[in-house]
Amino acid sequence: MTETKGExxxxxxxxxxxVHGVVGAAIVARxxxxxxxxxxKDVDERRLGAMTATMMGAVETAGMTLxxxxxxxxxxxxxxxxIVATGAGQKAIMVCTAxxxxxLGMLMLEMEDQSAQVRAILEG
Amino acid sequence: MLRxxxxxxxxxxGWIPDGSRILISAAPGIDLTPFGAHIAVKASxxxxxxxxxxxxxxxxxxxxxxxxxxxRPNGDFVIVDAFSGIVGLPSQEKVCVGTPFEPxxxxxxxxxxxxGGGSVVxxxxxxxxxxVCGMSPTQISGLVKEMSKKxxxxxxxxxxxxxxxxxxxxxxxxxxxxxxxxVEEITTMKQMMAISNVGWKKVRQTSVPIKVLRPGGLRVYVxxxxxxxxxxxxxxxxxxAISTSSVSVDRMGTTVAMDHGYLDYxxxxxxxxxxxxxxxxxxxxxxLADEAVGIILVVDSTAPGTFPRAKDMLARxxxxxxxxxxxxxxSDKPGAKxxxxxxxxxxxxxxxxxxxxVATAGSGIRDVLDKLMKRxxxxxxx
Ligand SMILES: Nc1nc2c(ncn2[C@@H]2O[C@H](COP(=O)(O)OP(=O)(O)O)[C@@H](O)[C@H]2O)c(=O)[nH]1
Ligand SMILES: [Mg+2]
Numbered sequence: 001m002t003e004t005k006g007e008x009x010x011x012x013x014x015x016x017x018x019v020h021g022v023v024g025a026a027i028v029a030r031x032x033x034x035x036x037x038x039x040x041k042d043v044d045e046r047r048l049g050a051m052t053a054t055m056m057g058a059v060e061t062a063g064m065t066l067x068x069x070x071x072x073x074x075x076x077x078x079x080x081x082x083i084v085a086t087g088a089g090q091k092a093i094m095v096c097t098a099x100x101x102x103x104l105g106m107l108m109l110e111m112e113d114q115s116a117q118v119r120a121i122l123e124g
Numbered sequence: 125m126l127r128x129x130x131x132x133x134x135x136x137x138g139w140i141p142d143g144s145r146i147l148i149s150a151a152p153g154i155d156l157t158p159f160g161a162h163i164a165v166k167a168s169x170x171x172x173x174x175x176x177x178x179x180x181x182x183x184x185x186x187x188x189x190x191x192x193x194x195x196r197p198n199g200d201f202v203i204v205d206a207f208s209g210i211v212g213l214p215s216q217e218k219v220c221v222g223t224p225f226e227p228x229x230x231x232x233x234x235x236x237x238x239x240g241g242g243s244v245v246x247x248x249x250x251x252x253x254x255x256v257c258g259m260s261p262t263q264i265s266g267l268v269k270e271m272s273k274k275x276x277x278x279x280x281x282x283x284x285x286x287x288x289x290x291x292x293x294x295x296x297x298x299x300x301x302x303x304x305x306x307v308e309e310i311t312t313m314k315q316m317m318a319i320s321n322v323g324w325k326k327v328r329q330t331s332v333p334i335k336v337l338r339p340g341g342l343r344v345y346v347x348x349x350x351x352x353x354x355x356x357x358x359x360x361x362x363x364x365a366i367s368t369s370s371v372s373v374d375r376m377g378t379t380v381a382m383d384h385g386y387l388d389y390x391x392x393x394x395x396x397x398x399x400x401x402x403x404x405x406x407x408x409x410x411x412l413a414d415e416a417v418g419i420i421l422v423v424d425s426t427a428p429g430t431f432p433r434a435k436d437m438l439a440r441x442x443x444x445x446x447x448x449x450x451x452x453x454x455s456d457k458p459g460a461k462x463x464x465x466x467x468x469x470x471x472x473x474x475x476x477x478x479x480x481x482v483a484t485a486g487s488g489i490r491d492v493l494d495k496l497m498k499r500x501x502x503x504x505x506x
Contacts, residue, residue: 004153004306004308005308005313006313029311029312029415030411031311031348031411031412031414031415032348032382032397032411032412033311033312033347033395033415035312035313046386046395047371047384050382050384050395051373051381051382051384053411054373054381054382054408054411054412055381057407057408057411058381058408060407061407061408091310091311092311122310122311123310
C-alpha cells in the first residue's frame, strides 16, 4: 500500500529528528495550524505550531519592511533550546527544536533537504 | 436509550431506539477503538450497560485505550473477550468466548454479559469476524440480529477493500450506517463522519468533521476560530474566557504576537487564535485569519471611537464572508452603546448576532459560542 500524506510527512520529519541533538520537529501551515509532528509527548505541539507561524510571519514582515527579500530561516536561541524554522513551500513551515549544542550546519542542511521534500509532498 | 453524543449527528438522528443495529464503517487506516470507547461511555452516561466484544485485541488493550482517552465508564461495563480464544492464550477477562469462530458461541457469551437487557453491545470488530473467524456476511447478520434482541448493537467495521458484495451484505444487517473517511487538502487532513440508511427516522445527509481528543474523546472539529477587534476591546480576556487553556504573548499589557487557546465546548473542539489590535501588527492579521472557520469580533461598547477600526479589521480578516458574531464587550460599564447603535456604526447586516458580554467576568460568553457554532454548522451544511 502507498503511504499516506501524513506518513510521508512524518518520514521527512524523522530524517530531521535523526540529526544528533535534535529533540523534535513539526510541519505547520503558515496560518498556524499543525500539519504533522514528531515532537516529544510533553510538548504542546499545536501551540508551538501557532507561535512558529507568528514568528515566521513577523520576520517575513520585518524582511519586507527592510526591503531585503524573503525569509530563509529563523533561528531562536532560548535558554535551554535552539529553535530553527524554515519555509517549506508556499503554505507551510518546518520547525525543529534542538539542544543548544546541536551542529547547526548539519541541522540546516538536513532541514533544507527535508523541507524541499515536504514542499513536494504538500504541493506535488 | 442511546445517543451518539456528537452535535449535528444527534440533531439529525436523535435518540436511538433500543435494539437498533448500527454499523460504523471506516476507510482503511482509521483507528476505530476510540469510536467504540466513545459509544461505551455514552451508553454508561445514559444508564445503560456497555458490553464490549473484542476479537482483535486483548481486553487490557481496550482498557488502555479508555485510559488514554480519559474515559471512565461509570455504569456497568463488561468486556467480552473473543480474542484470547482466537490466539490461544488464557483470558484475563471474566467473560470469555469459548469458540470465537462460531456465531452461536459468541452470541451466547454476549447474551450472558448483557443479562437483563438495556445494554449496548459494541462489536470490535466485524472485520476480524470476516478475516480471522471466516464468518460470512449472512452469519454475521444473523449474529448481530441475535444480539439485538436484548441490546442495541454498534459494530465497528474497517472496510479493507472487501468489495461491493461483502460490504453490501454486511450493511444489510444494520438499521443505520455511519461512515468515516479521511479528507486531505494541501495543509489539512481531517476525518469526516456521516450517517445514512437510518431505518427509524428520515434524516438529511449531513457530514461533520470530527476529531479524537486525547484525553476527551470524539468531538466535532472546527479547526480555527479567530478573535479579533481593536486595541483594549477585550480580545485576550475573551480568548481566556472561552478557552480551557490559553496563552497570550503580551508585552507591557498588550498582545504583540497572538493569543492562543483550546476550546472544548458542547461536543466541539477548536483552536482559538487571538489577534493583536494595534495597526502596526496588521501584517500578522492575514496569517492569523487564514483558514479561520468563524470569527468573534470584540468591541468595547463604551468606546465608539474604536468602531471605525473594528470595521477596518472586519475587512482585513474577511469576516463578513464567514460565520461572524460580535461581542459588545465592556457592557458592565456606564456609557455602553446599545446593540443597534453598534450595528449601525459597523454597518453589519441584521443576521450578524451582536451580543453583550463582560469578558473579564465571563458573562455572555456561552451565548457567543452557541451562536457562533450554530452559524458555523449552517455554513458547513451547504
Ligand atoms: N470592565 C470590563 N473590563 C474589561 C472587559 N473586558 C476586558 N476588560 C479589561 O480591559 C483591559 C483590556 O483587555 P484585554 O483583554 O487585554 O484587551 P485586548 O487588547 O483586546 O486583548 C484589561 O484591563 C481587561 O481587564 C469587560 O467586559 N469589562
Ligand atoms: Mg490582547
